[in-house]
Amino acid sequence: MFRVVEAPIAVSELLAAVSRPGAGAVALFLGTVRDESAGRRVERILYEAHAPMARAVLERIGREIESRWPGARAAIVHRVGTLALGEASVAVAVSSPHRAEAFEACRHAIERVKADAPIWKKEYGPDGEEWVEPTART
Amino acid sequence: MFRVVEAPIAVSELLAAVSRPGAGAVALFLGTVRDESAGRRVERILYEAHAPMARAVLERIGREIESRWPGARAAIVHRVGTLALGEASVAVAVSSPHRAEAFEACRHAIERVKADAPIWKKEYGPDGEEWVEPTART
Amino acid sequence: MRVRVLFFAAMRERIGRESETVDVPAGATVAHLLTALAHAHPAVRPLLDRSRVALGDEFVPPDARLSEGGEAAVIPPVSGGTP
Amino acid sequence: MRVRVLFFAAMRERIGRESETVDVPAGATVAHLLTALAHAHPAVRPLLDRSRVALGDEFVPPDARLSEGGEAAVIPPVSGGTP
Numbered sequence: 001m002f003r004v005v006e007a008p009i010a011v012s013e014l015l016a017a018v019s020r021p022g023a024g025a026v027a028l029f030l031g032t033v034r035d036e037s038a039g040r041r042v043e044r045i046l047y048e049a050h051a052p053m054a055r056a057v058l059e060r061i062g063r064e065i066e067s068r069w070p071g072a073r074a075a076i077v078h079r080v081g082t083l084a085l086g087e088a089s090v091a092v093a094v095s096s097p098h099r100a101e102a103f104e105a106c107r108h109a110i111e112r113v114k115a116d117a118p119i120w121k122k123e124y125g126p127d128g129e130e131w132v133e134p135t136a137r138t
Numbered sequence: 139m140f141r142v143v144e145a146p147i148a149v150s151e152l153l154a155a156v157s158r159p160g161a162g163a164v165a166l167f168l169g170t171v172r173d174e175s176a177g178r179r180v181e182r183i184l185y186e187a188h189a190p191m192a193r194a195v196l197e198r199i200g201r202e203i204e205s206r207w208p209g210a211r212a213a214i215v216h217r218v219g220t221l222a223l224g225e226a227s228v229a230v231a232v233s234s235p236h237r238a239e240a241f242e243a244c245r246h247a248i249e250r251v252k253a254d255a256p257i258w259k260k261e262y263g264p265d266g267e268e269w270v271e272p273t274a275r276t
Numbered sequence: 277m278r279v280r281v282l283f284f285a286a287m288r289e290r291i292g293r294e295s296e297t298v299d300v301p302a303g304a305t306v307a308h309l310l311t312a313l314a315h316a317h318p319a320v321r322p323l324l325d326r327s328r329v330a331l332g333d334e335f336v337p338p339d340a341r342l343s344e345g346g347e348a349a350v351i352p353p354v355s356g357g358t359p
Numbered sequence: 360m361r362v363r364v365l366f367f368a369a370m371r372e373r374i375g376r377e378s379e380t381v382d383v384p385a386g387a388t389v390a391h392l393l394t395a396l397a398h399a400h401p402a403v404r405p406l407l408d409r410s411r412v413a414l415g416d417e418f419v420p421p422d423a424r425l426s427e428g429g430e431a432a433v434i435p436p437v438s439g440g441t442p
Contacts, residue, residue, distance in 0.1 A: 031441025119439025169358025257356025
């Protein structure tokens with residue numbers, strides 16, 4: 001499951017998508033809208049995507065995960081539109097026979113999403129609005 | 139939320155328990171029943187706990203996580219009873235301002251659960267049943 | 277003095293009960309209790325040797341003192357969590 | 360030849376539209392296109408300098424060739440995912 005969606009992300013769908021009898025571990029990551037960014041208050045965030053390419057990039061990342069960690073199965077969903085505090089912008093789920101690989105692969109996938117998915121965010125707060133550019137901060 | 143439960147684990151409850159406005163990341167880990175263990179086929183697993191102590195140990199691990207990773211919030215639930223293939227035996231959720239800490243703390247928590255929670259599993263398969271002792275294999 | 281001992285998992289199955297009451301000398305430690313259990317149940321001695329003991333919610337060392345009417349849990353190697 | 364160019368996010372807002380059609384010489388590359396865009400929209404030049412270009416679903420290098428009637432997406436620094 002590799003999707004760019006407008007509705008809230010359904011975590012249970014990702015978990016179901018990676019479920020398999022040989023998996024003993026599932027690692028799930030959610031990126032959520034927080035109330036602060038680089039010292040500024042944030043009230044909501046708009047996510048915009050080059051949707052068809054973004055979907056293809058998410059799928060490519062998933063296939064990469066599955067070939068690099070044998071037995072792993074991945075699902076990645078990114079949401080677009082205006083998100084309130086606490087809402088999830090991105091979800092990555094990876095199942096694997098053992099837990100070390102599930103964690104590593106999930107971590108790798110979210111780093112790849114951040115680096116290469118054509119998706120942008122604009123933060124809105126009391127001080128105005130701003131398109132965000134990536135920084136070195138994790 | 140730190141619990142030993144008999145009913146299926148409700149992931150959404152753990153996610154809700156760690157949700158907070160300052161969190162930009164949530165890492166969730168699920169341990170699931172897989173169809174193979176040390177080369178033997180597995181059909182189901184019985185989990186047994188020293189429940190009151192297990193609950194206290196889960197809570198202690200959670201507090202430890204929250205003090206070691208400032209801003210982190212943890213939830214840990216372990217299920218007991220007979221579980222079918224694919225069902226989750228344990229769930230750990232950790233929210234944190236940033237993702238690196240969420241992953242690290244979640245990983246740390248599940249290692250601690252495995253080491254110290256007074257919970258045991260008995261695997262059932264075509265070759266019989268066996269209480270499992272831990273090995274070095276992750 | 278009398279101490280209630282709780283058994284779990286493989287230990288519970290091999291001993292055939294979930295708990296029993298053990299008589300130990302006043303001032304006895306966890307180490308004393310384990311010795312008494314090994315004598316009473318020689319078949320589980322190897323498993324006892326790999327077990328920890330908890331008083332209440334805490335693992336305790338072998339020199340921890342037991343108390344009259346207290347409860348001690350024998351904790352064989354744990355295997356919760358995940359593969 | 361004519362190439363359709365897609366703009367997103369800050370680039371889209373500053374240029375004021377989601378796409379435009381650009382005339383480039385036959386056999387032009389992505390580098391040619393970026394030069395043409397920089398001339399047409401000098402205000403976004405710094406942002407263009409930090410942007411990548413995608414043809415279809417793939418990022419391509421500056422020497423990739425454009426094709427008549429094709430579509431090229433200007434991808435400013437991405438910030439999806441998470442804080």
